[in-house]
Amino acid sequence: MKEILILGGTQFVGRHLSESLLAESKLQVTLFHRGRTHPQLFPEYRHLLGDRETDSIRQVLRRDWDAVIDFSGYYPQSLSALAQALTGRVGRYLYISSISAYDFEQLPEDTVWTESGPTLPCTPEQAEDRSMFSYGERKAACERALLALPELNPVVFRPGLIYGPYDPTDRFYYWLWRTRHAEKMLVPADLSVPFQWTYALDFAAILRQALLGEQPKESVYQVLTHAPLAFGEMLTRLEEQAQRTVRRVPISPRQMEEHDVKWWQDLPLTTPSPRLFDRSRYQRDFQSPETPFVATLETTWRWYAQQGWPTPKTGLDVEQERILLSKLGIH
Numbered sequence: 001m002k003e004i005l006i007l008g009g010t011q012f013v014g015r016h017l018s019e020s021l022l023a024e025s026k027l028q029v030t031l032f033h034r035g036r037t038h039p040q041l042f043p044e045y046r047h048l049l050g051d052r053e054t055d056s057i058r059q060v061l062r063r064d065w066d067a068v069i070d071f072s073g074y075y076p077q078s079l080s081a082l083a084q085a086l087t088g089r090v091g092r093y094l095y096i097s098s099i100s101a102y103d104f105e106q107l108p109e110d111t112v113w114t115e116s117g118p119t120l121p122c123t124p125e126q127a128e129d130r131s132m133f134s135y136g137e138r139k140a141a142c143e144r145a146l147l148a149l150p151e152l153n154p155v156v157f158r159p160g161l162i163y164g165p166y167d168p169t170d171r172f173y174y175w176l177w178r179t180r181h182a183e184k185m186l187v188p189a190d191l192s193v194p195f196q197w198t199y200a201l202d203f204a205a206i207l208r209q210a211l212l213g214e215q216p217k218e219s220v221y222q223v224l225t226h227a228p229l230a231f232g233e234m235l236t237r238l239e240e241q242a243q244r245t246v247r248r249v250p251i252s253p254r255q256m257e258e259h260d261v262k263w264w265q266d267l268p269l270t271t272p273s274p275r276l277f278d279r280s281r282y283q284r285d286f287q288s289p290e291t292p293f294v295a296t297l298e299t300t301w302r303w304y305a306q307q308g309w310p311t312p313k314t315g316l317d318v319e320q321e322r323i324l325l326s327k328l329g330i331h
């Protein structure tokens with residue numbers, strides 16, 4: 001029996017991975033989590049309950065692990081302490097980082113990023129900061145802490161924005177919901193800006209291979225599961241799925257500033273300029289499902305339909321958007 005430890009495993013990509021391991025008879029899977037996020041899931045697995053930022057993480061030191069996969073590491077000091085304590089007791093350590101670890105300011109806007117792109121520095125204050133402002137810096141520092149311990153056979157994964165069933169953030173869903181329900185919606189004026197995202201199920205399939213297959217050849221992989229797609233193209237695919245059209249009301253960067261509409265936060269997934277990522281490394285080393293965007297959309301759409309199309313909890317709310325539209329002269 002192989003002993004697998006999942007730090008997390010009950011929310012989103014971790015949950016897809018946990019589900020996909022249920023069919024494996026030769027694995028003993030242990031989930032470590034606080035018991036807050038869907039704790040009733042996976043009664044088939046061993047559960048260790050505790051907060052990894054406290055001493056209760058020491059429960060995972062009671063045995064050796066063939067592989068550890070870490071979805072919940074956000075703080076470099078505690079991650080480093082854990083990794084050091086596990087040295088010599090783990091076959092491989094897979095860590096879920098993010099493209100937010102990159103220092104995007106360092107290279108020109110039109111750079112196609114590869115795994116060797118520079119990552120963010122992290123000050124001692126940022127390392128302990130509990131806000132999202134230091135998220136990328138902390139992820140970068142977590143990566144460095146792990147990669148400094150080659151005995152762990154560490155492998156770092158950097159996904160982009162992740163979307164698909166079980167997404168707790170609703171950022172992609174913001175656009176699905178509007179396409180399904182709205183008559184008109186605010187969109188960025190330049191719809192030609194291309195994006196790349198990460199489909200949760202394809203990412204989970206890659207992680208599964210990294211966990212159960214041969215030790216991956218490289219220690220860092222960025223995983224963006226789509227070729228670049230223009231934002232407007234994405235909206236068109238959504239409309240085709242919905243079989244309806246929504247009037248798109250463009251808002252220029254100047255009007256966004258004027259009305260305090262924030263990229264990414266108020267209009268989820270939008271950025272003023274493209275960020276493009278090379279995909280050749282993970283495609284070379286893993287059998288990636290590469291599910292076509294339209295098929296990922298169908299699955300995601302179906303899942304939200306099963307949930308009853310709840311109101312998205314991120315981005316502009318409907319009333320805020322209505323007020324903005326009327327300020328822009330659209331009634």
Ligand SMILES: NC(=O)c1ccc[n+]([C@@H]2O[C@H](COP(=O)([O-])OP(=O)(O)OC[C@H]3O[C@@H](n4cnc5c(N)ncnc54)[C@H](OP(=O)(O)O)[C@@H]3O)[C@@H](O)[C@H]2O)c1
Nearest residue numbers: 008009010011012013014015033034035036037052071162
């Ligand atoms: N969503 C995105 O677009 C995106 C993009 C790039 C990278 N990522 C990365 O993806 C990872 C999260 O992925 P996921 O949500 O798919 O993982 P997941 O494993 O499905 O869910 C997160 C798990 O971590 C547990 N957890 C959280 N804080 C904990 C703590 N202090 N102590 C112990 N357990 C804790 C949660 O359970 P309890 O709440 O019960 O503890 C839950 O089981 C993160 O590392 C994030 O940085 C996400």
